[in-house]
Amino acid sequence: MTSIELRTAGPEDRDFLQALSPRLSGVPGPAWHDLAAMEGFQTRYMAATFAPAALDGSSTLIAWSGDGRRLGYVHMRPGKDGVTEEPCGYVSLLAVDKDAEGSGVATRLMAAAEDWARARGYRFLCLDVFADNRRAVDFYKRGGFEAETLRMVKPL
Ligand SMILES: CC(C)(COP(=O)(O)OP(=O)(O)OC[C@H]1O[C@@H](n2cnc3c(N)ncnc32)[C@H](O)[C@@H]1OP(=O)(O)O)[C@@H](O)C(=O)NCCC(=O)NCCS
DSSP states (O other): OOOEEEEEOOGGGHHHHHHTHHHHHTSOOOTTSOHHHHHHHHHHHHHHHTSGGGOTTOEEEEEEETTSOEEEEEEEEEEEOTTTOOEEEEEEEEEEOGGGTTSSHHHHHHHHHHHHHHHTTOSOEEEOOOTTOHHHHHHHHHTTOOOOOOOOOOOO
């Protein structure tokens, strides 16, 4: 890959954001949910995340290569710390195109998310990740994230 650049997403990026949804719904998820359930979750999550009323204070960054290809994106928004309820940053979405995976794109995007959170004066940046999505969990751990709560589910 030539280089990785970041820019703020615009309306022309909407199809790209949607095109990466199968990457997110296709991650190793809870064994008790099938792919259709994961796809439904992703569709609803995208609609809620990008609803005009939810965009206040949020930011979406696109990573693209020197030769003009879109490589991945991150979306972050203001959140609330689960313990103190103080304002914090929340990474709602992070996805990298399959062909660009493992080349540092997500690392660049998460560094930018941290810059965004620091610039807003937050003490914390947080996110949710499916526990079985080991690649992402390990990626976040290497980046300094630690588990805070664990949601337990028992299929009945
Ligand atoms: C998780 C994800 C965002 C990581 O993106 P990425 O661009 O591959 O990340 P990077 O290249 O910046 O870093 C990946 C790290 O994994 C390493 N890696 C490379 N291939 C790997 C593999 N097959 N399995 C695990 N790790 C691998 C890289 O060397 C790199 O290590 P480093 O941090 O020590 O340098 C990407 O895999 C993805 O889009 N997954 C699907 C969607 C997803 O799970 N999103 C997160 C939801 S919460």
